[in-house]
Amino acid sequence: MTTERNATMRGGNRFKLAVFGSNCSSGRAATKVPERWENTFEDNVRLARMSDEIGIECMVPIGRWKGYGGATNFEGSTFETITWACGLLAATRYLTVFGTVHVAIFPPVLAAKQIVTADHIGQGRFGLNIVCGWNQDEFDMFGLEQDPHDDRYARGREWLEILTRMWSEEEPFDYAGRYYQLRGVTGRPLPWGGRRPILMNAGNSVTGRTFGARHCDMVFDQPHYLDAARDRIVETRRVAGELGREIQVFTSGAVVCRPTQNEADEYFRYFAVEHRDDEAIDTMFKLYLNPANQRSMTREQLETLRARYGAGYGGLLAVGDPDTVANEFKKLADAGFDGFCFSFVAYNDELPYFAQEVIPRLERMGLRKPFRP
Numbered sequence: 001m002t003t004e005r006n007a008t009m010r011g012g013n014r015f016k017l018a019v020f021g022s023n024c025s026s027g028r029a030a031t032k033v034p035e036r037w038e039n040t041f042e043d044n045v046r047l048a049r050m051s052d053e054i055g056i057e058c059m060v061p062i063g064r065w066k067g068y069g070g071a072t073n074f075e076g077s078t079f080e081t082i083t084w085a086c087g088l089l090a091a092t093r094y095l096t097v098f099g100t101v102h103v104a105i106f107p108p109v110l111a112a113k114q115i116v117t118a119d120h121i122g123q124g125r126f127g128l129n130i131v132c133g134w135n136q137d138e139f140d141m142f143g144l145e146q147d148p149h150d151d152r153y154a155r156g157r158e159w160l161e162i163l164t165r166m167w168s169e170e171e172p173f174d175y176a177g178r179y180y181q182l183r184g185v186t187g188r189p190l191p192w193g194g195r196r197p198i199l200m201n202a203g204n205s206v207t208g209r210t211f212g213a214r215h216c217d218m219v220f221d222q223p224h225y226l227d228a229a230r231d232r233i234v235e236t237r238r239v240a241g242e243l244g245r246e247i248q249v250f251t252s253g254a255v256v257c258r259p260t261q262n263e264a265d266e267y268f269r270y271f272a273v274e275h276r277d278d279e280a281i282d283t284m285f286k287l288y289l290n291p292a293n294q295r296s297m298t299r300e301q302l303e304t305l306r307a308r309y310g311a312g313y314g315g316l317l318a319v320g321d322p323d324t325v326a327n328e329f330k331k332l333a334d335a336g337f338d339g340f341c342f343s344f345v346a347y348n349d350e351l352p353y354f355a356q357e358v359i360p361r362l363e364r365m366g367l368r369k370p371f372r373p
């Protein structure tokens, strides 16, 4: 392992693996099955240590402040992501742990200080996933009114500029922007090793994806179907390339891996269809369809994705025996993705089988190399 910061995320494996959403109760599966993720910190530490040992590149949390109700109050119990990352970074050695940070909720100087603290705990392994916000219900808890959609990204640009200036300029500076007017800004220490953490952005709209391509090292794209992915990835790389920047594109979804296809399909039907928390999903859809919140999905699109919301937040699926799951990952790599952020229903019970059966197949496919710390 090199001493480069966020070493697992730079170079390395052709196709990277990220464990997603374990800071939330039920993770990313809106399901009522009793084995769903409870989200204790102890279980998060177990998951992080196991991920670290098998060479998973990173863990990515969800920035969530309020549950979606329903029988399970889906994602009603969540850990704040920078402090969650601090604990996991202290318990691990290699992987990058992201914080998913809402621009408008965290004043930039406070965010910069918290991020640097986490980054020193992890000796350069903190990653920053910037989210510009979508859910006014959550912002209401902070007494904040969201900016109009595209302005959220304009605010994000200023916020990020303040952070990067704090991490690159010697002298205190004043900042006179549209969203922030600050005086005498300074902050030490610098991030670990003097260089800023790796930056990711998750935005689905054209404005969101453009923001990520211009300002971040990674974007988190969520096309509904793989067919649509290729063009979007090319476009994201083009926007970044015009600025002389390289960008990684990840997507997200859920994995169900069992010894046979039949077992995997049955388990999927059990948790994501028969025992789905439809009431929680109805709340999510209502929020998504409020034009003040986001603008990238229609009701028709959402309804066709209902089982996927039961499984993993509408993301892509890899459900099957180990060969099928490995092949689904290969399809993502072939479409141009650099990595996959995925969740399980019961992370700690399911990750060992995935590590034992799927990761070696990915190695044989040339997508990954055996992990040698």
Ligand SMILES: Cc1cc2nc3c(=O)[nH]c(=O)nc-3n(C[C@H](O)[C@H](O)[C@H](O)COP(=O)(O)O)c2cc1C
Residues within 6 Å of the ligand: 061, 062, 063, 064, 100, 130, 131, 132, 133, 134, 135, 202, 203, 204, 205, 206, 207, 208, 209, 220, 221, 222, 251, 252, 293, 294, 295, 296
């Ligand atoms: C894969 C993915 C992950 C996301 N994760 C979060 C999150 O953890 N917290 C959050 O508030 N928003 C999250 N978002 C929402 C986006 O940051 C963004 O606010 C939302 O997609 C609406 O903006 P848009 O219309 O530009 O896409 C995520 C979006 C995607 C596509």
